[in-house]
Amino acid sequence: MAEFDSLAQELLVQAETEQQRQQERDRALLDQVLEIYGQKYVAEQLKKAGKAEWSRESLNRWINGKGSAKMLTAAEEAQLRALLPSPPAHHPNYRFRFIDLFAGIGGIRSGFEAIGGQCVFTSEWNKNAVRTYKANWYNDKSMHTFNQDIREVTLSGNPAVSEAQAYANIKQQIPEHDVLLAGFPCQPFSLAGVSKKNALGRAHGFECEAQGTLFFDVARIIKARRPAIFVLENVKNLKSHDKGKTFSVIMSTLDELGYDVADADVSGKDDPKIIDGRHFLPQHRERIVLVGFRRDLQLSEGFTLRDIDRFYPTQRPTFGQLLDPTVDSKYVLSTKLWEYLYRYAQKHAAKGNGFGFGLVDPTNAASVARTLSARYHKDGSEILVDRGWNKALGEADFGNAENQARRPRRLTPRECARLMGFEKVGEQPFRIPVSDTQAYRQFGNSVVVPVFAAVAKLLEPRIALAVKKRRNNL
Structure with missing residues (x-):
């Protein structure tokens, strides 16, 4: 018993x-x-x-x-x-490792995961963007670290920390990786004088010139972790910022770190580093893309971003195909807002200026929208869906009831997801766990996803070679 x-x-x-x-x-x-x-x-x-x-x-x-x-x-x-993202099809048999800095909602990550990459580290400071990111991208905490403030890793906000201490902390916090992705924000570069350099104990180099910028944090990580390849993204105007000084510092820094940047010697209107999203989706959206290869690994020979045209879609979706057949009436502009935008455009047109709203005809297969911006939630003026507004009647009788019923509307967040390439009509929807306002900000700050999917495909054989060299300790 x-x-x-x-x-x-x-x-x-x-x-x-x-x-x-x-x-x-x-x-x-x-x-x-x-x-x-x-x-x-x-x-x-x-x-x-x-x-x-x-x-x-x-x-x-x-x-x-x-x-x-x-x-x-x-x-x-x-x-x-079911509310959480599933692992990619190649999990856990990943072909290479990458990190995602200033990640936003994962627009750059998408293409590199699609070619077999494993994201081992993500950094994004905006709490609402983090929610959207975690809702859509697989996060195995045993193999992936999520960080919100990259300066906690690079220790760039602490002047008492030596460079050696900073690099040691980066190596401790960020795993080894083959590819570094970063859509870093553009901040003013403060080019320090000799006296400041001496005071900091830094006689020369990027540690001085890039100090105080978020690019500096990317540079520190590159120096500490030495990835084989990096892909950096920014607005087109990075090249002209501060009369070209900012871009000059960036390029000289990357050279100093021992990397060859693709198409580095090309500039002007035919610069392949400037890629327009309109080749993939009906939105004019130009971004600068810097692809760098570690010089000692000899990976860059013959690489050019001009070859990205090999991955242009054979048939780009039309603007109208990205729209829902019916949407909530809350997305239709109010009479007051529409009149304000209309009169504002009239006023500037009379002065010969180009300011005004962007009305897009969804029935025209050739329609291309302006650039979606983070301020889209305010009035939607840069991309308004034409619902049959009669311009001539509007000029003669703006308050006409029949014409007012055809006031234009904003895109919905779901349509923004499609215009940015996060989602295709009829396929798995991109999860949007935030308010419309936050969603508009997130999509407006993001990248055109298929652009970076094409960059990833273009880099795929170079990444494979880099992995082979890493495994052979070359």
Whole structure:
């Protein structure tokens, strides 16, 4: 009998231990989901699994330990897991490793993951962009680190830290990788004088010239980790910023670090480093792309971004094909806003200026939208969908009721996702877990995804060669 009691007690302890482990797994899953979605939305999703007891209040009590410990049912667990991104098809058999700096919502990552890459480190400071990023890109915490302020890694905000200490911290925080991706912000470069250099104990080089900029943080990581290849992205005007001084510092820094930048000696209107997204999607969006190769690995021979035209789509989708057939009326401009934009454009047209809204005809297959900007949420003026507004009637009688019913509208966030290439009509939707305002900012700050998918494909054989050399310790 005692033996039976002992066995029963042992089984009971095992059951309690397993229950505790399950509760811990459930809580970890819930925390992961709540990093992305609000409590109200998560409670609604749990309700869909079949239990009416879920509410924002009951979920909040569980999170704060005010209610009894819970265990998710299999259906509830499945419902939560469906809110998280699945691993890519090649997981875990990755072909190369890359890091994603100033990642935004993952526009550059997409193309490099598509050719078999494994993202091992991501840095993005904007908390709302982080939510969207985590909602769409697989995050295996055993193989991937997420950082919000890159300066905590590079220690660039601490003047008391030596360069050696900074590099040691970078190596500790950022795993080895083959490719570095960075859509770094453009900040004014302060070119320090000799006295400041001496005061900092830095006689020369990028550690002085790029100090105080976020490019400096990228440069520190490149120097510390020595990736075989980097891809840097910025606005077209980076080349002319501060009369060209900013770009000059960037290029000389990359050269000093021991990298060859593709098409470095080309400038002017025919510069292949400037890529227009209109070749892939109906949006005029020019960005500068800097592709660099570690000089000692001899990877750059014959590479040019001119060859990106090999990956232009045979048939670019039209603007109209990216739109939903019906949208909520809240996206139609109010009478007051439309009149303001209309009169504003008239005023500047009379002065011979080009200021004004951008009205895009979705029935015209050749229509190309202006550049979507981060301010799109304010009035949508750069890309307005033409709903049949009669310009002649508007000039004669702006308040005409029939014409007013055809006022233009903004794009919806979902349509912005398509215009930027994050989503294709009829395919897996890009998750947008944030408000419309935040979504517009995120898409307006992002890149045209297929542009960087093409850059990734162009680099694919060079990356394969770099990996081979790494494995052979060359």
